Amino acid sequence: xxxxxxxxxxxxxxxxxxxxxxxxxxxxxxxxxxxxxxxxxxxxxxxxxxxxxxxxxxxxxxxxxxxxxxxxxxxxxxxxxxxxxxxxxxxxxxxxxxxxxxxxxxxxxxxxxxxxxxxxxxxxxxxxxxxxxxxxxxxxxxxxxxxxxxxxxxxxxxxxxxxxxxxxxxxxxxxxxxxxxxxxxxxxxxxxxxxxxxxxxxxxxxxxxxxxxxxxxxxxxxxxxxxxxxxxxxxxxxxxxxxxx
Amino acid sequence: xxxxxxxxxxxxxxxxxxxxxxxxxxxxxxxxxxxxxxxxxxxxxxxxxxxxxxxxxxxxxxxxxxxxxxxxxxxxxxxxxxxxxxxxxxxxxxxxxxxxxxxxxxxxxxxxxxxxxxxxxxxxxxxxxxxxxxxxxxxxxxxxxxxxxxxxxxxxxxxxxxxxxxxxxxxxxxxxxxxxxxxxxxxxxxxxxxxxxxxxxxxxxxxxxxxxxxxxxxxxxxxxxxxxxxxxxxxxxxxxxxxxxxxxxxxxxxxxxxxxx
Numbered sequence: 429x430x431x432x433x434x435x436x437x438x439x440x441x442x443x444x445x446x447x448x449x450x451x452x453x454x455x456x457x458x459x460x461x462x463x464x465x466x467x468x469x470x471x472x473x474x475x476x477x478x479x480x481x482x483x484x485x486x487x488x489x490x491x492x493x494x495x496x497x498x499x500x501x502x503x504x505x506x507x508x509x510x511x512x513x514x515x516x517x518x519x520x521x522x523x524x525x526x527x528x529x530x531x532x533x534x535x536x537x538x539x540x541x542x543x544x545x546x547x548x549x550x551x552x553x554x555x556x557x558x559x560x561x562x563x564x565x566x567x568x569x570x571x572x573x574x575x576x577x578x579x580x581x582x583x584x585x586x587x588x589x590x591x592x593x594x595x596x597x598x599x600x601x602x603x604x605x606x607x608x609x610x611x612x613x614x615x616x617x618x619x620x621x622x623x624x625x626x627x628x629x630x631x632x633x634x635x636x637x638x639x640x641x642x643x644x645x646x647x648x649x650x651x652x653x654x655x656x657x658x659x660x661x662x663x664x665x666x667x668x669x670x671x672x673x
Numbered sequence: 674x675x676x677x678x679x680x681x682x683x684x685x686x687x688x689x690x691x692x693x694x695x696x697x698x699x700x701x702x703x704x705x706x707x708x709x710x711x712x713x714x715x716x717x718x719x720x721x722x723x724x725x726x727x728x729x730x731x732x733x734x735x736x737x738x739x740x741x742x743x744x745x746x747x748x749x750x751x752x753x754x755x756x757x758x759x760x761x762x763x764x765x766x767x768x769x770x771x772x773x774x775x776x777x778x779x780x781x782x783x784x785x786x787x788x789x790x791x792x793x794x795x796x797x798x799x800x801x802x803x804x805x806x807x808x809x810x811x812x813x814x815x816x817x818x819x820x821x822x823x824x825x826x827x828x829x830x831x832x833x834x835x836x837x838x839x840x841x842x843x844x845x846x847x848x849x850x851x852x853x854x855x856x857x858x859x860x861x862x863x864x865x866x867x868x869x870x871x872x873x874x875x876x877x878x879x880x881x882x883x884x885x886x887x888x889x890x891x892x893x894x895x896x897x898x899x900x901x902x903x904x905x906x907x908x909x910x911x912x913x914x915x916x917x918x919x920x921x922x923x924x925x926x927x928x929x930x931x932x933x934x
Contacts, residue, residue, distance in 0.1 A: 446853055516843070538801070539842035548842060579802040579811065579841050580779060583687050590710035 430463045431663035438463030439656045448479035471670035474662040495661030501527035503650040508620035513629035515543035520614040533616040541609025545578035549602045552582035564634035570600035603634035611642040622648045626657040679734040682925025685742030687779035690715045691922035712742035737925040758924030764790040772882035776892035778806035783876035796879035802841040804872025806892045812865045815845040827897035830863035870901035887911045889920035
């Protein structure tokens, strides 16, 4: 994300490549071109995420927790709970009324309740991960997937398909199973309103609505791509540094 | 065939179905059928095979069902947990064994027996693919290797890589990164095998296992796994007098009451 004062000048999302350095080079070029900005014009760079220590030109790196909190607060100042579900992990972050992080819970040890689990199960079902949300909305008799592990769930899904269970009912079951895992994590840190959801998994409407129902909340829309909130938070930090220097 | 002691066991696992047909002289025939999809269809198909091979009709014998899919065959004379099957099997076939470690595709478990053959403790891992055959399968897929090739590679390694991720889904990325980072495929294979062995060791410890130890289940057919686990345990295993894959099915057959025909 390139920030110009408080405005998002440009943002770009790229599927990670095998080498962090390759991903960084490509995404930097892409976002600069989109924003019509030259590299030298950017006052300061802040990195976040798994590879945050491998971006040579970033002046500092910040944790994803801090960045998601900052990004969400910028877009919606009353946010007190951020649920961030990405490909590799799932986090619940609780904030003070002034946007400071008070508590968080994170699962990065097990794929259950992450985008990777969705991807694994979508593949077993024979659909693209982006289709899970839309097709699950047609479910009439959602199944309950009993396996915790998404690899085991794959076997379960193949069996259900053999038994002629409708793909949309299985898709709804997949979304529910992921939402259940996320809900456990969110309850661990406690919920305070307003609540928002960030990360790639929040683009799946099925997961989002199942989770909202389980937690008894409505997610506040942030008005930006939910996948860029962490990067946006990093840009907010960068803007502060730029202002100070 | 008019063996009055004819009876069978069927183990319906998550990746394969195993049938064992036994008579008064022991095992007559067994079959292991890997499948995808419906466990019931696979179990019926495998049963047809074994009946055809032995010239018996399905009505000629009673059987006990076990495994994850034990409820799918309605004509079983009974159902038994895998642990009960393994207990019966050890009691009859390997009475000196104090601990049996069963490494399946979906579940791994360790059982400790007392002097009289009774079960003293059970440690099971059922919720997570870590340490299971499915873990091994996704690692092999990530490296584009067959189990045979993975075994050979692992056996050639002197210096196993550290494969530390427990989650099978995440470990797939880890092994790819290790190979891309320049580690040799054989060291990564040995690291994968070691991760399986360490999970088995945890089960062994959790059930307070004692030697002599026997090893069964599909994963234990891989020699590198047996070697790595023997190294972790510090002693060798008792070799079972049957195919390691059919342990639970064999135990189920032994649990089936002989017809008084």
